[in-house]
Amino acid sequence: MSPASKDWTPQSWQSKVALQQPKYPSSEELASAVEEFSHLPPLVTSWEISALKQQLGEAALGQRFLLQGGDCAERFEDCNPATITNKLKILLQMSLVLIQGCKKPVIRVGRFAGQYAKPRSDDFETRDGVTLPSYRGDNINSPAFTSEARVPDPKRMLRAYERAALMLNFIRSLVRGGFADLHHPEYWDLDFVRHSPLAAEYQNMVAGIAESLRFMENVLGVHPGTIEWVDFYASHEALHLYSEQAQTHRVPHRDGFYNLSTHFPWIGMRTADPDGAHVEYFRGIVNPIGVKVGGLMQPDHLARLLDVLHADGEPGRLTLIHRFGAEKIAGSLPRLIDVVRQSGKTVLWFCDPMHGNTRTTSGGIKTRDFADILAELELAFDIHAAAGSYLGGVHFELTGDNVTECTGGARGLNETDLQRAYQSEVDPRLNYEQALEMALLIARKMRTINGRSVRA
Ligand code: PEP
Ligand code: CO
Secondary structure (H helix, E strand, O other): OOOOOOOOOOOHHHHOOOOOOOOOOOHHHHHHHHHHHHOOOOOOOHHHHHHHHHHHHHHHOOOOEEEEEEOOOOOHHHOOHHHHHHHHHHHHHHHHHHHHHHOOOEEEEEEOOOOOOOOOOOOEEEEOOEEEEOOOOOOOOOOOOOHHHHOOOOHHHHHHHHHHHHHHHHHHHHHHHOOOOOOOHHHHOOHHHHHOOOHHHHHHHHHHHHHHHHHHHHHOOOOOHHHHOOOOEEEEEOOOHHHHHHOEEEOOOOOOEEEOOOOEEEEOHHHOOOOOHHHHHHHOEOOOEEEEEOOOOOHHHHHHHHHHHOOOOOOOOEEEEEOOOOOOHHHHHHHHHHHHHHHOOOOEEEEOOOOOOOEEOOOOOEEOEHHHHHHHHHHHHHHHHHOOOOEEEEEEEEOOOOOOOOEEOOOOEOOOHHHOOOOOOOOOOEOHHHHHHHHHHHHHHHHHHOOOOOOO
16 A cells, blocks of 8 residues: 555645755756756666565564665765775675674665755854855755855756766676675775774674585575675665655556655654654655654654654554664653554664764864764663664764774774864764774674564
């Protein structure tokens, strides 16, 4: 059954209040860009979307684990082979480590191929007495602090879509071509893994995976054609509603409307009003969807979201991405777990330990500390286990490159190090080593709670 009701269309969000949308100078240019966009071919297919929904449903029931990661905001200039392969490599490596920790299949979802639009706390930014519209992501305007760069340009959404297509094309070819063959994890090694204090632990895990494959093939006689290749799915925050609408279509032989620009769109924390335009748009699409849940989410608000977005309760349809911060999670999460339990519906519980742990240094740099991120995650595992619920995944802002944006980790990056290689225009990301170390530490944590956690 399609979740879209008779009064829903891909445009019906336009009758509601849509927060965080750019103000384009020309509505004619906007309309023409949306029209052109809507005739372009899809980036993903309904088969892939259904396969992911099925897997997320299994994760919601405690049978899989979800790893989602990528940049806070993708930049047009990041659409290059080195940046893309480094990102795939770190996601693959982390997923291998997590498989060893949870002993379950891991679903890999990138925050990529469409993660261009950003919510901003202020519509304007002031520097040295000059005020300009805020940077809202590369599909809207440009971060340079000049009045020309900050004017929203509707053609940028087409440029963003083309880059997303180039990126997915490259990822699909890499995965098909053997880059992700589990028999050859050495293809994924990055130069600086050799210098990491955790290299030995990682190499041991890789050896363990090779051993398990050999065991399956030689001893059990299973030729693991189905496990040789790993899948990647794409996700982004579906914030910019005109571009989401443009790629929302019916497909032959299936019910309902699909957002065919990504497998797994999510609603950001600032746009999760049950009466707002984003929830209106999301209620009508068939894709699996996520909603960010922060400290201000009231139980009745969550109950309404469950009614509107998760009407038939199909496992895999709705993922709740909680992001409270290490200090607040213990006071906030248990009552939301209760709301879901009372609804009788199954959701996938998923932790984003990044966005509740952002702080600004005395020098004015936005950062996050490795220890806070890990602390929130460890608490999330414990709180779900204590509530008889299942934490089915983790969400990171990360990069496969050697940036210095988050403090801490095995190398003990401090605030002075942040100046060395800080590249993000928006939120700070874990670098390659920090991301891998985080995966190793979560895998340890999962081993300690294995067997204790059961599904709600
Ligand atoms: C994000 O994921 O980059 C983001 C803005 O998160 P949130 O909506 O949780 O603040
Ligand atoms: Co972010």
